[in-house]
Amino acid sequence: MRVLLLWLFLFVMPAWAAAIDPQQLVDDARRQVGVTLGYDPVYRQLDYPGGDVPLSTGVCTDVVIRALREQGLDLQKRVHEDMRGHFAAYPRNWGLTRADRNIDHRRVPNLMTWFQRQGMALKVSDKPVDYRPGDIVTWDLGRGLTHIGIVSDRQGTGGVPLILHNIGRGTQEEDILFSFRITGHYRLAR
Numbered sequence: 001m002r003v004l005l006l007w008l009f010l011f012v013m014p015a016w017a018a019a020i021d022p023q024q025l026v027d028d029a030r031r032q033v034g035v036t037l038g039y040d041p042v043y044r045q046l047d048y049p050g051g052d053v054p055l056s057t058g059v060c061t062d063v064v065i066r067a068l069r070e071q072g073l074d075l076q077k078r079v080h081e082d083m084r085g086h087f088a089a090y091p092r093n094w095g096l097t098r099a100d101r102n103i104d105h106r107r108v109p110n111l112m113t114w115f116q117r118q119g120m121a122l123k124v125s126d127k128p129v130d131y132r133p134g135d136i137v138t139w140d141l142g143r144g145l146t147h148i149g150i151v152s153d154r155q156g157t158g159g160v161p162l163i164l165h166n167i168g169r170g171t172q173e174e175d176i177l178f179s180f181r182i183t184g185h186y187r188l189a190r
Contacts, residue, residue: 020071020189022134028067029150029164032171036062039168048101049077060148060166061106064136067150067164068188079105079114089113108146112138115186122185128160131177131185137163138184147180 083099133153149165156175
């Protein structure tokens, strides 16, 4: 079994996954604090690849997208390509019949599916120690609302890691890890 896991890590894991630096991911997300000041979920036509909404605004997924782009991982391109080839594997929450490069990467359920398909999913836990800086976490906020953020290298009350995210007031670093039901835990670097 160990040989199989080692083989999967060395030969199946995408090269970009090994190149993701968790501390750099945290730093890149933190640089959005005070810059991304608003929250705007409006559908927009984006350049492709590398398209983005104005840096002053965005949604929760944009925090993750922008931080990963700084390390060369363009989720817009990766998610779009995977959805084009495996559309049936993705949620049908929006009534779409094909991939849409303008919005697919900006939807939490699609990112959850993509991370899972890349072998990045970890077990959800209620223990702060299980969440490392640079991990990505998703939540169910209730009433069909989902959320995503990046685990910080800073801690809040009782040693609980802070989260870098945008839940409506721009990018913030806050103590919310266990404020909502966690639905996903992902690690892009090993």
